[in-house]
Amino acid sequence: MRSTRKGTAILLRFLVKRDRVRIPVFVLALVLITCMTAMALSNLYSTSESRQIMAETMVNPAMTAMLGKGYGLDNYTIGAMMAHQMLLFTAIAMTIMNILLVARHTRADEEEGRIELIRSLPTGRLANLYATLTLAGFTNLFIGILTGLGLFSLGIESINLEGSLLYGTAIGVTGFFFATITAIFAQLSENARGTIGFSFTVLGVSYLLRAIGDIGNEAMSMASPLGWILSSEVLVTNKWWPIIITFIVSLLIMITACVLYSRRDLGAGLLPTRPGKRTASASLLSPFGLSLRLQRTGLISWAIGMFLLGASYGSVLGDLDSFFVENDMFQQLLNPENGHSLTEQFLTMIMSILAMISSIPALMSVNKLIAEEKKGRIDHLLSKKVSRNRLLGSAFLLSIITSLIMVSLTAIGLWTAGNMSMENGLDLWNVYSAALVYLPAVWLVIGLVILVIGIFPRASIVGWIYLMYSFIVVYLGNLLEFPKWLSGISPYGHIPELLIEEMRYLPVSILFLLVILFVITGFIGYNKRDIQA
Amino acid sequence: MTILKANNVTKYFGKFTALDGIDMQVNEGEVFGFIGPNGAGKSTTIRILLGILKASEGSVKIFGKDAWKDAVAIHERIAYVPGDVNLWANLTGGEVIDLFTKLRGKVDKGRREKLIERFELDPTKKCRTYSKGNRQKVALVAAFASKADLYILDEPTSGLDPLMERVFQECVLEAKDAGKSVLLSSHILSEVERLCDRVGIIRQGKIIETGSMAELRHLTRTNLIVQTKQPMSGLGQMAGVHDVEEKEGVLSFQVDSEKLDEMIRYISSFGILKLESAPPNLEDLFMRHYEGSRVDTEGGNHNA
Ligand SMILES: Nc1ncnc2c1ncn2[C@@H]1O[C@H](COP(=O)(O)OP(=O)(O)O)[C@@H](O)[C@H]1O
Numbered sequence: 157m158r159s160t161r162k163g164t165a166i167l168l169r170f171l172v173k174r175d176r177v178r179i180p181v182f183v184l185a186l187v188l189i190t191c192m193t194a195m196a197l198s199n200l201y202s203t204s205e206s207r208q209i210m211a212e213t214m215v216n217p218a219m220t221a222m223l224g225k226g227y228g229l230d231n232y233t234i235g236a237m238m239a240h241q242m243l244l245f246t247a248i249a250m251t252i253m254n255i256l257l258v259a260r261h262t263r264a265d266e267e268e269g270r271i272e273l274i275r276s277l278p279t280g281r282l283a284n285l286y287a288t289l290t291l292a293g294f295t296n297l298f299i300g301i302l303t304g305l306g307l308f309s310l311g312i313e314s315i316n317l318e319g320s321l322l323y324g325t326a327i328g329v330t331g332f333f334f335a336t337i338t339a340i341f342a343q344l345s346e347n348a349r350g351t352i353g354f355s356f357t358v359l360g361v362s363y364l365l366r367a368i369g370d371i372g373n374e375a376m377s378m379a380s381p382l383g384w385i386l387s388s389e390v391l392v393t394n395k396w397w398p399i400i401i402t403f404i405v406s407l408l409i410m411i412t413a414c415v416l417y418s419r420r421d422l423g424a425g426l427l428p429t430r431p432g433k434r435t436a437s438a439s440l441l442s443p444f445g446l447s448l449r450l451q452r453t454g455l456i457s458w459a460i461g462m463f464l465l466g467a468s469y470g471s472v473l474g475d476l477d478s479f480f481v482e483n484d485m486f487q488q489l490l491n492p493e494n495g496h497s498l499t500e501q502f503l504t505m506i507m508s509i510l511a512m513i514s515s516i517p518a519l520m521s522v523n524k525l526i527a528e529e530k531k532g533r534i535d536h537l538l539s540k541k542v543s544r545n546r547l548l549g550s551a552f553l554l555s556i557i558t559s560l561i562m563v564s565l566t567a568i569g570l571w572t573a574g575n576m577s578m579e580n581g582l583d584l585w586n587v588y589s590a591a592l593v594y595l596p597a598v599w600l601v602i603g604l605v606i607l608v609i610g611i612f613p614r615a616s617i618v619g620w621i622y623l624m625y626s627f628i629v630v631y632l633g634n635l636l637e638f639p640k641w642l643s644g645i646s647p648y649g650h651i652p653e654l655l656i657e658e659m660r661y662l663p664v665s666i667l668f669l670l671v672i673l674f675v676i677t678g679f680i681g682y683n684k685r686d687i688q689a
Numbered sequence: 690m691t692i693l694k695a696n697n698v699t700k701y702f703g704k705f706t707a708l709d710g711i712d713m714q715v716n717e718g719e720v721f722g723f724i725g726p727n728g729a730g731k732s733t734t735i736r737i738l739l740g741i742l743k744a745s746e747g748s749v750k751i752f753g754k755d756a757w758k759d760a761v762a763i764h765e766r767i768a769y770v771p772g773d774v775n776l777w778a779n780l781t782g783g784e785v786i787d788l789f790t791k792l793r794g795k796v797d798k799g800r801r802e803k804l805i806e807r808f809e810l811d812p813t814k815k816c817r818t819y820s821k822g823n824r825q826k827v828a829l830v831a832a833f834a835s836k837a838d839l840y841i842l843d844e845p846t847s848g849l850d851p852l853m854e855r856v857f858q859e860c861v862l863e864a865k866d867a868g869k870s871v872l873l874s875s876h877i878l879s880e881v882e883r884l885c886d887r888v889g890i891i892r893q894g895k896i897i898e899t900g901s902m903a904e905l906r907h908l909t910r911t912n913l914i915v916q917t918k919q920p921m922s923g924l925g926q927m928a929g930v931h932d933v934e935e936k937e938g939v940l941s942f943q944v945d946s947e948k949l950d951e952m953i954r955y956i957s958s959f960g961i962l963k964l965e966s967a968p969p970n971l972e973d974l975f976m977r978h979y980e981g982s983r984v985d986t987e988g989g990n991h992n993a
Pocket residue numbers: 688689702705707725726727728729730731732733734
């Protein structure tokens with residue numbers, strides 16, 4: 157045992173050094189957003205009447221599917237509100253951070269041959285995995301404590317010490333759980349992409365199981381780690397045992413990962429790999445074909461995921477409809493002026509969220525060009541009869557096609573499941589056009605990345621920040637009553653909401669023009685600059 | 690006929706001057722060796738030749754076209770093997786070879802198979818499983834399987850075993866026999882000596898020597914090992930003599946090639962018991978310049 161962990165402490169320090177920017181930025185952002193949200197909520201909903209009205213709008217299947225079952229809804233304190241509206245999404249942000257962290261320091265490093273170097277030094281066989289999981293563990297612990305103390309320090313009446321610490325512990329433990337899940341997949345899959353892909357699949361399935369479980373079948377929620385976390389009724393009754401059990405399960409998964417790691421050869425995976433082709437098929441033999449081939453698995457997984465996501469929102473529409481019909485007060489509350497059904501209004505909000513999520517694979521696709529450049533593989537192509545325009549054009553085209561497919565699939569998924577669950581079904585074209593109209597917004601983000609690739613490739617993260625910003629503005633903007641201009645910076649807010657309003661051509665045309673401007677500038681820049689090694 | 694001509698090529702990375710007025714010329718049908726220590730600027734030069742980097746100053750013409758502006762047209766006739774062959778983990782070697790040859794244009798299927806055999810490459814394996822040498826083989830097979838007029842090879846043998854190095858050398862000589870030109874960057878000097886008609890030596894971003902092998906030998910030193918009847922005195926004071934060492938009455942030293950005649954006369958006046966000479970080689974030339982750079986930096990340190 158001793159010899160397998162030799163060098164863990166040194167490696168841990170090394171990992172901390174490598175992540176010295178990434179982790180603090182994430183920790184700070186997460187803790188700040190949590191605390192600021194709590195503060196804003198307590199200012200906005202200072203009376204118990206206003207909170208109760210808020211609670212009423214939250215008690216419907218769609219919200220339950222999205223955010224989880226609310227607790228303490230009849231006494232909707234700021235604490236209950238935080239746990240209901242923020243806990244799940246904060247926990248998901250934690251899982252994403254953990255998945256990327258563990259994959260980066262395990263399989264990705266192994267794939268690049270860096271672990272081999274480390275293994276050749278007098279370090280224990282498991283030292284790297286131990287160091288990675290320790291880093292993840294401490295990061296989660298740190299975020300948990302900071303969030304807990306931060307929330308408590310706000311002095312909000314309903315947020316007591318135990319509750320806020322439980323809140324912090326809950327997100328920390330969720331993060332750690334997924335760190336260990338990723339550690340397992342780092343052993344099973346023999347490359348980083350697979351490791352990340354499988355881990356996100358587990359996250360996605362956990363979310364879906366919980367969503368379906370929360371609106372009906374309780375048992376399904378209990379099959380999802382996200383369901384366990386939410387069942388701790390944070391800031392309401394504060395049950396610790398679901399969190400403790402989740403933690404114990406994480407430890408068991410961690411031990412399994414260590415056993416798997418110690419049993420396999422370096423560089424190998426435990427899932428079987430197929431022998432390869434001797435010659436290339438014709439479809440591979442172009443920059444576009446190459447990009448498509450490299451991203452194929454990822455794109456197919458995303459396509460399935462987007463369809464399921466659309467379908468899962470669609471599946472609650474039926475429940476939502478009957479709920480609205482029964483609930484008079486709700487109708488008055490949400491539907492004062494226009495003649496549109498509540499379902500349509502709900503759909504409108506869903507459309508923008510689906511469009512933003514659809515942007516993720518499109519953005520990943522176009523960002524791949526930068527990743528390839530950093531790995532020095534662009535030289536192979538540019539030293540052949542391939543122009544820079546063709547190369548960038550292929551990446552752009554694939555990204556545009558991806559966005560089109562993803563947005564379409566969410567709409568089709570939504571329509572299909574919605575039709576099955578509702579009595580008088582949805583009109584396909586209505587849903588589809590309401591989804592498609594978001595494409596110029598998605599393309600603006602893609603265009604921005606093209607611009608950055610052409611002009612300042614080192615800032616390729618800008619696309620992600622912009623998307624993240626848009627998400628936060630739309631997700632929290634309504635809740636926290638952000639000023640208009642903040643959401644004005646995001647393209648998604650400018651898209652006409654076709655289900656409840658007429659088409660507005662002006663904003664869409666402006667977005668289009670911006671996209672064209674960005675893309676042209678990006679291409680010009682790309683033709684002028686050095687290719688990085 | 691000159692097919693590649695670099696004129697005063699300078700490259701800045703921010704404030705750092707990676708290349709400082711490089712002049713270079715490759716003629717049709719010749720193998721040009723491009724040698725220099727690590728970090729001298731070989732790869733940077735080559736990436737400028739390929740239009741992947743843009744020269745800060747100066748110009749490069751290949752086949753009479755501008756290397757930056759007409760890159761795509763030029764590349765139709767160029768085969769390139771990078772120094773660091775990084776491939777796509779989940780494609781097989783065979784797929785990558787096909788991709789590369791197809792993107793270049795003209796494909797010669799028969800040559801592809803023959804080269805795979807000669808380099809003993811298994812094209813059905815995923816690139817993830819390839820060693821450095823095997824990745825280099827993939828790039829080499831793709832390069833030699835295409836009908837290029839100019840081969841640009843950046844330290845192509847650094848991961849190959851001696852047997853494969855031989856195969857590589859055969860390939861280069863075949864290309865030369867077919868009238869093609871080759872630009873070979875290397876720091877394996879025996880290879881450069883064997884293959885190259887002309888060489889350019891680069892150090893700290895400057896070409897410090899260039900010329901045919903014969904011309905450069907002028908600048909080289911012959912190694913002598915001598916034993917004489919009477920002890921030879923005053924050797925160290927003679928012009929053109931370097932690195933004198935004595936071991937049990939046997940002297941070994943280096944003589945500038947142009948002083949050789951004078952030296953032999955001098956030695957024979959002491960009565961020769963034993964005389965061995967090793968031909969001048971690039972290694973010495975290279976080491977001299979290399980050491981020159983080391984002395985430079987040490988000098989810098991003293992001043993600091
Ligand atoms: N993109 C870059 N930015 C800054 N410096 C660079 C860059 N590329 C190369 N260099 C520097 O230029 C010099 C020449 O590098 P290189 O051409 O790779 O040398 P060689 O191939 O001869 O070993 C080195 O000092 C290297 O650090």
